Amino acid sequence: MMTLRAGLLGVGMMGRHHARVLRELDGVELVAIADPGGDPHGVAGELSILPDIDALIAEGVDIAVVAVPTRYHEDAALKLASAGVHTLVEKPIADTVEAGERMVAAFDAAGLVGAVGHIERFNPALQELRRRLEAGELGSVYQIQTRRQGPFPSRIADVGVSKDLASHDIDLTAWVAQSDYVNVFAQTTFKSGREYEDMIAVTGRLASGVIVNHLVNWLSPMKERVTVVTGEKGAFVADTSTGDLTFHSNGTVPLEWESMKVFRGVSEGDVIRYAFPKREPLRVEHEAFRDAVLGEPSDVVTMAQGLRTLAVVEAALESARAGSSVAVDAP
Incomplete structure (x- = not known):
């Protein structure tokens, strides 16, 4: 070499x-x-x-x-x-x-x-999640939800939480699903006295039909880095702060407790936390x-992929300003 x-x-x-x-x-x-x-x-x-x-x-x-x-x-x-x-x-x-x-x-x-x-694409939990999705272990994917919350980082001065943090979630979601965003609707807040937003909530849809939701902020004392992919056979939960991946399978055992049936459309099945190599992202x-x-x-x-992610972030910010859903155009 x-x-x-x-x-x-x-x-x-x-x-x-x-x-x-x-x-x-x-x-x-x-x-x-x-x-x-x-x-x-x-x-x-x-x-x-x-x-x-x-x-x-x-x-x-x-x-x-x-x-x-x-x-x-x-x-x-x-x-x-x-x-x-x-x-x-x-x-x-x-x-x-x-x-x-x-x-x-x-x-x-x-x-x-x-x-x-x-x-985040190189986080071991998400790499393992992507591999298992490609292998068909979840079946059809219905929804991808992310939560990225924590306290305000004083080192960030020139962009808001959307470009700094939500860009992680938007990129990893399109990559995990292998599908681009087609529309987004977002809301933002400005609570820390800066010109840039410090919280954004985004919902949208990918070209594949998958529904996505992102909650991102610099206002929480609790640090959270979670991606949940729900599909035909259950749900994967990736914690990128620890590199852990857990699978919650749909249950196959019928419920005998009648009052619980009211609250559960899909019964709980096995829960598995996978063991796999975890290298530094x-x-x-x-x-x-x-x-x-x-x-x-x-x-x-x-860079073309990074540009696509930025275009989705910009569409989300435009949506928050306009108060309406925005179509995501290819750069």
């Missing part, structure tokens, strides 16, 4: 983890780090902290990771594309669909790998990006 020279733009809360994984990844050598804000977490080690993306490119990198605030994604990505550097940009792809479209076009025109860091994501750059089979999240 050839060794790829890697550069990292941004060593904040997320960038520091990218630095660690890049240093540990086979076939990759972290050779340059840039951050105009310095090195707050002390991750540079023997490397000098470069001032900007131009200095990073001048180091002659083959691949780059962009982990700066969302509003800076487009500028960095377009410069990297122009320099011929394969790039992984943290989610969301950009702050607007138009910016994302320019990024997709630039990497396509240059024949480069452009990827987006939708890390960020490491698996980086391996997928590396493999894509090397031309090997890969499940990397492409």
Whole structure:
């Protein structure tokens, strides 16, 4: 395997983890780090902290990771594309669909790998869930519901909870179901005194007919990361904070307690929590990006897919402003 020279733009809360994984990844050598804000977490080690993306490119990198605030994604990505550097940009792809479209076009025109860091796809619980759905273990899928709640993160200043967190749920839902969103209806709240929303509730439908629901907020003292897929044979529950996957099967044993029949349309069956390997999602994501750059089979999240996710988020925000359902158009 050839060794790829890697550069990292941004060593904040997320960038520091990218630095660690890049240093540990086979076939990759972290050779340059840039951050105009310095090195707050002390991750540079023997490397000098470069001032900007131009200095990073001048180091002659083959691949780059962009982990700066969302509003800076487009500028960095377009410069990297122009320099011929394969790039992984943290989610969301950009702050607007138009910016994302320019990024997709630039990497396509240059024949480069452009990827987006939708890390939840690489969570072991969701990867196992996807595998079991593909194997037909649930039968027909009826509904996908997600809950992503927790306290406000002070590090996020340039986007609301929809682009920062709901983008995770929208991406993973379309990926798990292998079907795009066709419409959404959403409601938002603004409770923390910021210009951006801190809670969003989304309902919608996929092209496959699956109904989806997402509850996402920065207002809860309880941290929750749950995906529930309900279908013909029962329900899968994936907890991405622990990497656990549980299956609740429909019951086959008839109820003899008459008063309980009133409350249960489907009787309870067996409950199984699966055991499977649980690798760090960020490491698996980086391996997928590396493999894509090397031309090997890969499940990397492409910029085109990241753009589609952003378009759904924008449609949800438009719905919340208009108070009506919004059709999701392909970017």
